[in-house]
Amino acid sequence: MRHHYCLLFIGFGLSSLAQAQGNNPLTGNVLVRNAYQNNSLLAETSIELQPGFSVDAPGFSAAIGRPYAQGGQWRGVYNWPIVGIHTHVLPSGKVLTWQGHNDNSHGHTGVYDWDPATNALNLLQTVHDNIFCSGHTLLPDGRLFVAGGHDRYYESVTPQPNPPDPDNPFNVTYIGGLKLTYTYDYSRPVATAWQQQTDMKRNRWYPTTTVLGNGSVLSVSGETEPIIVMNAQDQNRYRPELWQNGGWSWLMNADRERRLPLYPMMFLAPDGRVFNAGPNKLTGYIDVVNGGTWTDGPEHQLGAAVPPVGDANRYFHGAHHEGTAVMYEPGKILVIGGSGAGGVTNTVERINLNDATPQFQYDASMAYPRAHVNSTVLPDGSVLVTGGIPNGDKRDIDAILPAEMWTPPASGSGPGSWTTLNPMGEPRLYHSTAVLLPDGRVLSAGGGHGGGYTDHPTAEVFSPPYLFKGPRPEISYAPATTSYGQPFAFNSPTPGQIDAVTWIRLSSVTHSFNMNQRFLRLPITARTGTSVTVTAPASPNDCPPGHYMVFALRNGVPSEARIVSISNNPCAASISLTTSISQYSCGATATADVSGSNLGGSYRWYLNGVHQPAFDGQPSAVAQLTNCASQAAFAVEVIPACGGAPLTASQTVSAGPFGQGGTLCACE
Known part of the structure; x- marks a missing residue:
């Protein structure tokens, strides 16, 4: 019986090696690598080798991998012009990605989109700010929400901030963040897709953003400006803030001294609070409804029992820094790998926030210790772990190439189990990303561009084992929208063969943490x-409003997804535009004012059909009328506070002619 095996060769002499083994070329097998060397894989080749084959020689390492149905298959490596540090799956099914700049000399960011169907990567637009190391998530209406970014390095901060500068090895001395907020609307023309929104209250570099059950966004952590951190009397230096109705507000009841790590692992919990799952040892809940009140949560099992100097509460330090975390069922979280005082770990901890007294417990450990690792929840409920390094040496040669997959326990409780999968083609370390695609594959990209790591401006795609286990079911139609707790049906040519339906929120990932992914199972009714008719999730705390991939499964094999958005019944939003004129000797000022109900703050203004960015985000606009231009046609567009289609209103005003003493004023 022949098997399709995954193999790795590095070096020269592929054909002679195959002949030496007495094997003829066959189609369907891919050469992959056991361990990364500085030279590249020469080519993908079709050969057949016998089980047990292995070879090691200077600059050369090869062995038979697992059949695709057990170990999956990697495809690529594709060359990109950037390192994919920030990667997002949009409701269109395309992937948005950018790199940004790790220095003081750039104030712009080139943003690209990648089409999984064609493998085409295109430069979409340049954002005129450095959104490197920003926080991001997807809003209920499908817009990508981006907050913060990289302002500059402060190379002489004196005195040192109090408490001391966060122990981030990638800082020169201190990095200042940006206040800026942007949205990207995939449904708009490219030229107008990026819109600047109201600034945050505080500069933030490495913040985490989390969409809440009502569609608002929580922003926590992130480095700001040294002058703020050095001022122990500043009441807001570590305070979170909330974005809603188009603006930001402080959470004034939050503990101003609760200093979280950069890019903390934050999850909307089933009770509506937001849970800080790590990487700090002492976790906690923030209650946004009550103004940001913090409640301490359980401690991680892993980590030093004695608090480090300067962090008596262990709000900042822990043993899972540079690790990853994922909510694999509502309220159930894995914290995976990372590093701390004890070095890089393969340890995994799990917690169930639905328990009466949630506590972290050790789960089964990975085969490899991993820092700078990514986790991706898959359509069958398993969790794919990719990339990482087992030490702090930053060398590509030490990279962990084999992927691993965690399978939850069949009983729904207790530890899961790990399976080692086939190795990727390139190291994916610091600044790498991984996202689930609507076709069920996983895109893995980036690595490097800072921190002393080698740049990898490449991407590759992983087909998990389930794509080699038989024919895929199909969803031929699904509705574009649904509401909480409501049944909805999708069409399929084989509805009787579908035994499970899953629901996965689109990805938005950077620095080993996906700020947007969620996984739920939909009951078939x-x-x-x-x-097939299923019931949408009932709780927005389990399923924040927005866009999700719906997968139909047959014996663990998923269909390609259809993307469906979920929200409460659309709110009753209304808009009207009123105008007024203030005349002077040779002209007049015309003013247009917006009024209505349930309006957000994303006003977009037009005058005589031309966009007027100076008035965007404001509820009014003005125009000057003269004898040369005596008419003004105002138009405004705004997205309702609860999402949905934009509302528009327009009014045309005119005045004149203008003159003095019976003489018309000159045209100006």
């Missing part, structure tokens, strides 16, 4: 000869 009815079938016909052409359709």
